[in-house]
Amino acid sequence: MKNIFSLICGLLFGAGLIISQMANPDKVLSFLDILGSWDPSLAFVMGGAVIVTLIAFPLILKRQKPLLDTQFHMPAKKVIDRALVLGAALFGIGWGLSGYCPGPGITQLGAGLVSGNWADPLMFVIGLFAGSLIYNKLNSTKS
């Protein structure tokens, strides 16, 4: 049941990425190019999404438990540390280099498998998984 629920969420989230054009890397790069030919459209994506979550999240979290689980699993960490800032900074550089963040990269790969434009998003998705693996490798020796 959880898996079916999650699959449907993934499908609709992907639809949101395509409708909003968040999945279009050229659009993302135009949005980030504030000192060039700036296209502010994607500010409306973030705006539209955050208005909904700002209203809905507190209401949902008032409930005793979610529909399909015994408890809510919210991130507990509160401290703003070096890893948070450095990690976010590296992510931003990657986002700005390619115009892909994780969701759009994966949805664009799906579209590319049909249209033939799969090579570009595939490179990103390979990098995405490899980057995560490299982080694990470099940080498992420390602990």
Added chain:
Amino acid sequence: MTDFTPYSALIGGALIGLISAFLLFGLGRVLGISGFVHGLIARDSQFGWRASFLIGLLLAGVIAAFVTEVPYRIVTMPWVQVLAAGLLVGYGTKMGSGCTSGHGVCGLGRRSMRSVVAVCTFMATAIITVYLVRHVF
């Protein structure tokens, strides 16, 4: 170089927010796509629903490409650049515990200070990166 499309952006964005709320309502989890990717690699007890979500995300692209023309990259760049970008995104989101969905859409929605800091940081470095790539080099 792209057209200003505020209405489709707002509608698509609202759908993204709605699904984030829906996942919290159903599974009690924050919708963070980079977190799902890292979770797949960890192969823990949460593998099933995370993999299902990512398959849904991929299938959304597949289905969309059958019914309509999904815009893809026209201004091409070397594949090495895209691969390097992927590595930075994979490494950075693991280190910083989130991306545009987890920190952006959900983190801001639950008023997390960590997410506010993360969003300001990645927006800044992304804008600087695009500036350097397009206008300096």
